[in-house]
Amino acid sequence: MRDNIYIRLGLPVLLVCIVSAAGLAMTYSVTKGPIEAQAREAEQKSLTAVMPDAKTFEKVEDAALLAKATAAAGDVTVDGLFRGLDASGATVGAGLLVGSRGYGGPIRMAVGVDRNGKVVGVTIVSMNETPGLGSKVVSDKTFLPRFTGLGSADEARKVDTITGATKSSRGVRKGVEAALAVFEAVGGVEGVSAK
Amino acid sequence: MKQFMDVLKNGLSLENPLTVLMIGLCSTLAVSAKFEGSLFMGIAVIFVLVMSNVLISAVRKFTPDEVRIPIFIVIIAAFVTIVDLVLKGYFPSVYSFLGVWIPLIVVNCIVLGRAEAFAYHNGVVLSIADGIGMGVGYTIIIAGLGAFRELFGSGSLVFLGNTLVSFGPAYRGPNILLLFPGAFLLFGFIVAGSRALNRRLTARREAM
Numbered sequence: 001m002r003d004n005i006y007i008r009l010g011l012p013v014l015l016v017c018i019v020s021a022a023g024l025a026m027t028y029s030v031t032k033g034p035i036e037a038q039a040r041e042a043e044q045k046s047l048t049a050v051m052p053d054a055k056t057f058e059k060v061e062d063a064a065l066l067a068k069a070t071a072a073a074g075d076v077t078v079d080g081l082f083r084g085l086d087a088s089g090a091t092v093g094a095g096l097l098v099g100s101r102g103y104g105g106p107i108r109m110a111v112g113v114d115r116n117g118k119v120v121g122v123t124i125v126s127m128n129e130t131p132g133l134g135s136k137v138v139s140d141k142t143f144l145p146r147f148t149g150l151g152s153a154d155e156a157r158k159v160d161t162i163t164g165a166t167k168s169s170r171g172v173r174k175g176v177e178a179a180l181a182v183f184e185a186v187g188g189v190e191g192v193s194a195k
Numbered sequence: 196m197k198q199f200m201d202v203l204k205n206g207l208s209l210e211n212p213l214t215v216l217m218i219g220l221c222s223t224l225a226v227s228a229k230f231e232g233s234l235f236m237g238i239a240v241i242f243v244l245v246m247s248n249v250l251i252s253a254v255r256k257f258t259p260d261e262v263r264i265p266i267f268i269v270i271i272a273a274f275v276t277i278v279d280l281v282l283k284g285y286f287p288s289v290y291s292f293l294g295v296w297i298p299l300i301v302v303n304c305i306v307l308g309r310a311e312a313f314a315y316h317n318g319v320v321l322s323i324a325d326g327i328g329m330g331v332g333y334t335i336i337i338a339g340l341g342a343f344r345e346l347f348g349s350g351s352l353v354f355l356g357n358t359l360v361s362f363g364p365a366y367r368g369p370n371i372l373l374l375f376p377g378a379f380l381l382f383g384f385i386v387a388g389s390r391a392l393n394r395r396l397t398a399r400r401e402a403m
Contacts (some may be wrong), residue, residue, distance in 0.1 A: 020272070025275045130373060
């Protein structure tokens, strides 16, 4: 019989690929639930951390509003805009998930803004800053509270950065500035609570 | 059995992937800033290495020489993806620290290197020994580097949220330890040390 290299070489590769794909499909279906739960939990946890008054958070899906938010944020990405509801269902503020550029990659953070447009809290969701240097934006417990109570992007711009973590703290500051700009652009709490 | 132990020990000392073969260095230098992260990185590499070694060794008789590399890569990538998904689902804090370095195990020279140099030419049992030896050899060095850099660079050693050792808030470590050049310098000392140790081991083996 003539040696057919397409079958002789192709078949083993195809078989290995099929078996691998089946194994991966199985792993994926097992881990899919936990992965989604982790992501949701992380999101809710960071939103609750920046806005303790709210009991639940609802994602804003209005495309026109989100387009406005993205435009206001500039080169900072808006990953999610949430309205924070208290036990009675009234909107107590807005939670924003934004991503700005740090030293080692994107810094994703959650910013809570209350009815009066003041920052309630800021927390880092994920980042890839240099451990021990850029990571001071988290480990230096005096840094993130510096943003609390600020009411406009201009005020946020005046916050001092940390020595040794200049680029990282500038990234965080940029994110807060953008969050406040977005909050203003979408029309404040009234804007996000309109359904 | 003796052969099994010999192959296993080779990975730890005389053929340690990091200090002797000098492969897989990029992930070592990048990840070793923290003890916890480097330990999990090591465990991930051990898993991928052992599993891919076993599978590659098992299918080596049916693997045509011309297409062995694509087959290796598919097998390795499958196991790396499994590790990636499991870490993401069950160990989110470790996952967020290791980030892109987990998917990059696919192109880690140690894994492909052992597939090509060992598993493709040896039986399943010896390939397991080689995987464990090489993997543990990698883990010891990277976790040691991580522990030293974290302890002396940032002044404390944290594992799974618990502070194991701390020099107190007044301690100011040299920043260079936490940056890549520090890892590189420190790694140089480790290589020097293990060379001296290996020379003694070889001398002893020859004397016997």
